[in-house]
Amino acid sequence: MKKIALLGHGVVGSGVMEILEKNQPVLVRQAGDGVEAAHVLDRRTFPGLAYGDRFTGDFSVIRDDPEVSVVVEALGGVEPAFTWARESILAGKSFVTSNKELVAAKGDELLALAAEKGVWFLFEASVGGGIPILQPLRESLTANRVVAVAGILNGTTNFILTRMFADGMAFGDALAEAQSLGYAEADPTADVEGHDACRKICILASIAFGSHFHPQEVHTQGITRIGPRDVAWAGRWGGSIKLIGRARRTAEGRAALEVSPMLVPGDCLLSRVDGVFNAVQVTGDMVGTTLFYGPGAGKLPTASAVVGDVITALTQPAGSRPVPWGPKKEGLLQPWEESAARAMLRVAGLAPDALETFFPGCRLLGAEEGETALITAAATQGELDAALDAARAAGGNILSRITVLDQ
C-alpha cells in the first residue's frame, strides 16, 4: 500500500478521500499498488468518518512520516500552503495541489525546489478542474510552439453569463442564483472580477512560455459591467459574451496576456460552452487549434485531477520531464496597451457618420434605444483608448467596450 497525506478536508479534499475509497481497483491497476491517505490534516475533526482516526492538526506528523511519499494540498490560499509545500519538498516528498493561488504566486520557486530535490510538484487540478489540460500541454503538444491559449476558466462567471444569455436574467439575479446553488461564494469578488481566471491564465501562460507570470501584472477585467444591451447586440452579431483568459505569442515573441469579457463568434466552440463548464483552446504552430472541455470545478472532478497527479508522482520518476517554467523574464509581458484586437462598442450621443470618423473601418451593427453598436477594426488597446477619448470629447458617451475574440 502506497501512502500519501492530505492537507485540507474541504470539498476537494473529501473528494480525494472518496476516490481513494471507491476506486481502489482502478488505482491498483494504475499505480501497481493500493493508495491510502495515512494522515489528513484539518483544524476540524470528523468523528463520524471511517478514517476519522487519521486526522491530525499537526503538519510535522506528515512531514516526518517517512512512509508518506506524496503530500496533497487542497487548502487554498498562499499560506500556510506555501510553507508546507516547501517543507514537504525539502523532506523529499512530492507535492500535489489544486490551489491556483499558490501556483500562480509561487510556482517558479516550488518547481525549482522540486527539481533540486528530485520530487514532483504537480497541479493539474489548479486549472480547469477535472479537465486534463496541463499534462497535454506539457507532454502531448511538446512538438509545438504554443501560439495562443484562450479559455473559459471560471465556472461561476460562465454560469452567470449563460443565465444572462439563455434566459435574459440580469447580472445581479444570476449572481444571486449562482450563490444559492453553491456555485458562487458569499463574497464573489475573486470570480466576478476575473481574479480567479487570471491566476489560471497565468499558470497556462507560464507553461506555454516557460517563465513565470504574476497575476497582478496582467490586465484583468470582470463581468460586473455586462448588461442586457451587451447581450442583445452580441446575440444579433451572432456570438456570445464569455469571460476569457487569453495568452498570445506576438510576432515579436512577447506574451500578450489578459482577462476580460470577450465577444466570441458563434462558430467558435468556446461560444457553446455553457453553465459551470470550462474549456481551454490551445493553438500550436504545428497542430493548429485544439480544445479541452469539461467540468471546471466540483468535488469529484477536481479530485479526479488531483488523484491523477498522485498516480504520476507515485509511478513516474521525477526529472523525466523538463521543469515547465522558470522565473519571470523581464520584458516578456507585452503591456496591455500594445495588444491589438477588434472591439464591440456601444455609444450614445454620436451619429453613425461621426462614429465612422472616430473608428475608421468599423462595422456598424445598428442603432436603437438611443445607442449605436459597432465593431471596430483591429487596433491596439492604446489606439482604441485614444479614439474613445476623442469620441467622448465630441460628445459621445461610451456605454461599453468588449474585446472580440478573434482566432
Next chain:
Amino acid sequence: MKKIALLGHGVVGSGVMEILEKNQPVLVRQAGDGVEAAHVLDRRTFPGLAYGDRFTGDFSVIRDDPEVSVVVEALGGVEPAFTWARESILAGKSFVTSNKELVAAKGDELLALAAEKGVWFLFEASVGGGIPILQPLRESLTANRVVAVAGILNGTTNFILTRMFADGMAFGDALAEAQSLGYAEADPTADVEGHDACRKICILASIAFGSHFHPQEVHTQGITRIGPRDVAWAGRWGGSIKLIGRARRTAEGRAALEVSPMLVPGDCLLSRVDGVFNAVQVTGDMVGTTLFYGPGAGKLPTASAVVGDVITALTQPAGSRPVPWGPKKEGLLQPWEESAARAMLRVAGLAPDALETFFPGCRLLGAEEGETALITAAATQGELDAALDAARAAGGNILSRITVLDQ
C-alpha cells in the same frame, strides 16, 4: 543530437521531417537535446530535399543502426509495418506510429513485446490526428473508471455530413467535393463505411477496458444511406447527424461498442464539431464528461502527435506506466443486439396510431411527404429489430433508423 529513423515519407512522414526542421529549439527544450532523423525509408527517392542523402530502401540499415533509439512509422497498413515494428522493438528501439490499422490489429502483441523489451510502443497520432486524447486517457484520467467514450473519429465523413447539413448537399456531391479537396481517397470505402472510425474506437476502448478489441467484431455502419430527409428531421428535432464511434461500459461491466451515424442533440458539443475536425468525449465515473477537440488528420497536426510521442520515448523511462491493454477478453464485448438506445425512424405506409402500437412510448416528430418520423423509447437493438419486423409485416416501409446519442 538524438537519432531517430522514419519509415515512410508520405503526408505524415514529411510532416515529421518538417517539424524536426522547424522546431529544433522547441525539441531541444523538451528533449534536452536536438532530434534528427538519421534514416528515412521510402521506396521513392527525393533528390531535391536537403535530407535526400538519408533515404534508404533497406529496413535493416535502420534496425542495425545502434544510434537510432526510436523508429517512427507512417506507412499505413498492417504489413510490412507489423514486421518492422517487431524487429525494431526486438532490436531494443522504441516504436512510434500513426497507423491505426496496425494498432487496431496488433496493438496487444506489440504492447506486450515492447514491455518485455523495455521500450515504448506509442501511437497518439492513430486516433484523432493531432488531438491529445490517448495520453490524457492513459495518464490524466487514471483516477477514473471510464464509463463511456464517444467520438467523431473520421474527418472525411464529418466533412460530408457537415456539407449535407449546413448546405443541403446530397451525399454523392459532398463526397465528390471531399475527394476534390483531398479529404477523401479515390476509393472512399474505409471512410464512408465506418471502418476507419471503427479502428479508432477499438483503440480507445482497448485503453478504457484494458483489453484488445478487434474491429471486425464491432457493429459498424457507415453514412452512405443518410439522405436529405434524415437531415431535415434531425434539424427539426434540434440536433445533427454525426458518424459516432462509441464504447460504453454496461451495468454488468461489459463493453458495448459500435460505429454508426447517430442523432446528436444540439446541446451536446459533438453536434457543433464541423468539417474535418474530430472530437472525443470521455465520461469518467469521477470526472464526469470531458471533451477533446482538434484537427483529426492532416500533415502537421498528425506529425505533431507523432513528434510528441517521440519526445516521450526519448525522455521518459519505458515501464513507468502500466501496459495500457492486454489480449482480448472473451465475453467482454456485448453483442450489438443487446445494446440499448433510442432511435429515430422514418416510416411510410403506417398511420401514427399504428406506429404507436409497434413502438410504444415513441415520440412522433411529424408526418410529411408520405412518411412519419418518430423517436422510439429506449430499447435494445434486438427488440427494435423485432418491432421493425412487425411493422413491416403490417405494411410499413422502414425508410431509415438512426440511433440517438444519449448521454
